[in-house]
Amino acid sequence: MEEWNFPPNYNNDYFPDPNSPYWFRDRETMAPEKRDELIVARIREVMAYAYDHSPFYQRKWDEAGIKASDIRSLADFEAVPVVTKQELRDSQAKNPPFGDYLCCPESDIHHIHGTSGTTGRPTAFGISRRDWDTIANNHARIMWGMGLRPGDTVFVAAILSLYMGSWGALIGAERLGCKAFPFGAGAPGMTARAVTWLGMMKPAGLYSTPSYALRLAEVAREEGVNPREFGIKVLFFSGEPGGSIPSIRDKIQDIYGAKVVDCGTMAELTPWMHASGSADTEGMLLWQDIVYTEVADPNTHRRVPYGEQGTPIYTHLERTSQPMIRMISGDLTHWVMEDNPCGRTYPRLPKGIYGRIDDMFQIRGENVYPSAIAEILEGLAGYxxxxxxxxxxxxxxxxxxxxxxxxQKVADKGPDAVRELGERAEAEFSRVLGVRARVEMVEPDTFPRTDFKAQRVVDDRDLYQSLHQKRGG
Ligand code: 8LQ
Structure with missing residues (x-):
C-alpha cells in the first residue's frame, strides 16, 4: 500500500506519475469494503496509541468500558463516546496549555496554532513536526486531486494568524512543489493590493473563503479589473458554506472563469482538506483513509444510512500529537455513496456542509439555515x-x-425594478423554504463585506427574551 502506515512517515520526495489524476491511486480508488476493513484495523492502532499516550482518552474510554481491541467493525466503533469542543476546552483549562489529550512530549511541538473564534476560551493546537509533515503530504495529495501541479502558483488569500485554513493551504502548496504565496488578508487596504498582486502573479490556485472571493471580485471591478484576467484555474474554499451551493458556486466560477472546489471541516481536524471535491467531482469527497468521517444521528451518534442527513463525526487516522477520535462537529450535511466522476471510491457530501445545527432557526415549524437564504438570493438576477x-x-x-x-443595474432602473426584485425574493423564499419572509431591499453596498467568514444573522429573540425576563415574565 502506498505509504499508509501508522504512525505515518511520508517520503517527501514522492510524486505520482505526472499523468495520473491520483496521488495515491490504490488508496483513492480501492473497493470501499476493502478500505473499510483497513480502516477498522487502523482505528484499533490509533485508539491503542491514544490510550497509551493520553490520560484524556484513558479516562473517557475506561468510563465507557471500551478498549481498542473491542473494535472489530465500523459498527463497533459507533459505541465509542464522542469528543466535544467543550471537553477539549476543559482539558486545556485543567492541563494547560495543550490539554491531557496531547499524545506527544511537549518538546516535540513544532507549531502552535489555535481556534479563530472570538468567544469563550480559545483552544490551542500543539502540532508535532511529524504531524506538520503529515498534514502537508495529505493536503498536497488532495490539491493534486483538484488539478493543481508542481510549479503552479498558489495564492493564499486568508488571514495567516489564528486560522488553520491559511496554514493548511500554504503547507500543502509547498509540499506539492508549488510557488506558494502566503498573501494573507484582513489588513486595511489589503484587498486592493491583492488585486494588484493577482494581476502580477497570475496564480493557478487561489485559496480563500467563498465570501472573500466575492468581495475580492467586487474590489477588482472597482479597480477596473475583470477577475478573469487573473488567469486562476482553481479556487479552493473552506471555512463556510458556499463552494457546494450551486447558485454561489456557479456565480463565482463565472466571475473568475475558474473551477471552484469546496473543502474543509474543522481546525481541530487538520488536515482539514480531508473533505474536499476534486477536479471532476463536485461537493465534498470524504477522504476516509486520512480522516474517517461518519455522518451520524446528532443524538445517538450512530451512523445514518447513505442518502440521509446527520452530523459529521471525525476520527484522525494519521495524526499523533492531538489525535481527535470521534470528534462531533455539530454541523449538518447529507452523504451519499455513488460512482464519482473522478473515479475515487469515497462517500460524498453532494451539497457540502450546510452549516452548524446551532445556526439553524425555526420559523413556524420550518427549519431554516442561513446558507439556504444565501443560496436563494445568489440565484436572483439583480441581487x-x-x-x-x-x-x-x-x-x-x-x-x-x-x-x-x-x-447598481436595478438601482438605475428605478423603484419599480427594486420592488419587483423584492417580490421575486419573497416568492422564492416561500416556494423553496416554505416560509414567509419579509424582504426589504436596500441600496448597493449597504453592508460591510468580510475578508473571512460571513456573519449575517441578527437574532432579535435574545433581546426579546432578556427584556421579557427583566420584566419578570
Ligand atoms: N465550515 C468549515 N468549512 C466549511 C465548508 N467547506 N462548508 C461549510 N461549512 C464549513 C480551517 C478550515 O477552513 C476549516 C474551518 O473553517 O475550521 P474552523 O475555523 O474550526 O470552523 C469550523 C466550522 O466552519 C465547521 O464546523 C463548519 O461549520 C464551518
Missing part, C-alpha cells in the same frame, strides 16, 4: 451581493426578515 437575516418575535411567533441589497 447586490450582501444581506442580513433578522429573526424577531412578534407576539408568540418567530418572524423572518431579510434585508437584501439590490445591484
Amino acid at each position: 447586490g451581493g450582501e444581506h442580513r437575516i433578522i429573526i424577531s418575535r412578534s407576539g408568540s411567533m418567530d418572524e423572518l426578515a431579510v434585508q437584501a441589497e439590490f445591484d
Whole structure:
C-alpha cells in the first residue's frame, strides 16, 4: 500500500506519475469494503496509541468500558463516546496549555496554532513536526486531486494568524512543489493590493473563503479589473458554506472563469482538506483513509444510512500529537455513496456542509439555515451581493426578515425594478423554504463585506427574551 502506515512517515520526495489524476491511486480508488476493513484495523492502532499516550482518552474510554481491541467493525466503533469542543476546552483549562489529550512530549511541538473564534476560551493546537509533515503530504495529495501541479502558483488569500485554513493551504502548496504565496488578508487596504498582486502573479490556485472571493471580485471591478484576467484555474474554499451551493458556486466560477472546489471541516481536524471535491467531482469527497468521517444521528451518534442527513463525526487516522477520535462537529450535511466522476471510491457530501445545527432557526415549524437564504438570493438576477437575516418575535411567533441589497443595474432602473426584485425574493423564499419572509431591499453596498467568514444573522429573540425576563415574565 502506498505509504499508509501508522504512525505515518511520508517520503517527501514522492510524486505520482505526472499523468495520473491520483496521488495515491490504490488508496483513492480501492473497493470501499476493502478500505473499510483497513480502516477498522487502523482505528484499533490509533485508539491503542491514544490510550497509551493520553490520560484524556484513558479516562473517557475506561468510563465507557471500551478498549481498542473491542473494535472489530465500523459498527463497533459507533459505541465509542464522542469528543466535544467543550471537553477539549476543559482539558486545556485543567492541563494547560495543550490539554491531557496531547499524545506527544511537549518538546516535540513544532507549531502552535489555535481556534479563530472570538468567544469563550480559545483552544490551542500543539502540532508535532511529524504531524506538520503529515498534514502537508495529505493536503498536497488532495490539491493534486483538484488539478493543481508542481510549479503552479498558489495564492493564499486568508488571514495567516489564528486560522488553520491559511496554514493548511500554504503547507500543502509547498509540499506539492508549488510557488506558494502566503498573501494573507484582513489588513486595511489589503484587498486592493491583492488585486494588484493577482494581476502580477497570475496564480493557478487561489485559496480563500467563498465570501472573500466575492468581495475580492467586487474590489477588482472597482479597480477596473475583470477577475478573469487573473488567469486562476482553481479556487479552493473552506471555512463556510458556499463552494457546494450551486447558485454561489456557479456565480463565482463565472466571475473568475475558474473551477471552484469546496473543502474543509474543522481546525481541530487538520488536515482539514480531508473533505474536499476534486477536479471532476463536485461537493465534498470524504477522504476516509486520512480522516474517517461518519455522518451520524446528532443524538445517538450512530451512523445514518447513505442518502440521509446527520452530523459529521471525525476520527484522525494519521495524526499523533492531538489525535481527535470521534470528534462531533455539530454541523449538518447529507452523504451519499455513488460512482464519482473522478473515479475515487469515497462517500460524498453532494451539497457540502450546510452549516452548524446551532445556526439553524425555526420559523413556524420550518427549519431554516442561513446558507439556504444565501443560496436563494445568489440565484436572483439583480441581487447586490450582501444581506442580513433578522429573526424577531412578534407576539408568540418567530418572524423572518431579510434585508437584501439590490445591484447598481436595478438601482438605475428605478423603484419599480427594486420592488419587483423584492417580490421575486419573497416568492422564492416561500416556494423553496416554505416560509414567509419579509424582504426589504436596500441600496448597493449597504453592508460591510468580510475578508473571512460571513456573519449575517441578527437574532432579535435574545433581546426579546432578556427584556421579557427583566420584566419578570
Ligand atoms: N465550515 C468549515 N468549512 C466549511 C465548508 N467547506 N462548508 C461549510 N461549512 C464549513 C480551517 C478550515 O477552513 C476549516 C474551518 O473553517 O475550521 P474552523 O475555523 O474550526 O470552523 C469550523 C466550522 O466552519 C465547521 O464546523 C463548519 O461549520 C464551518
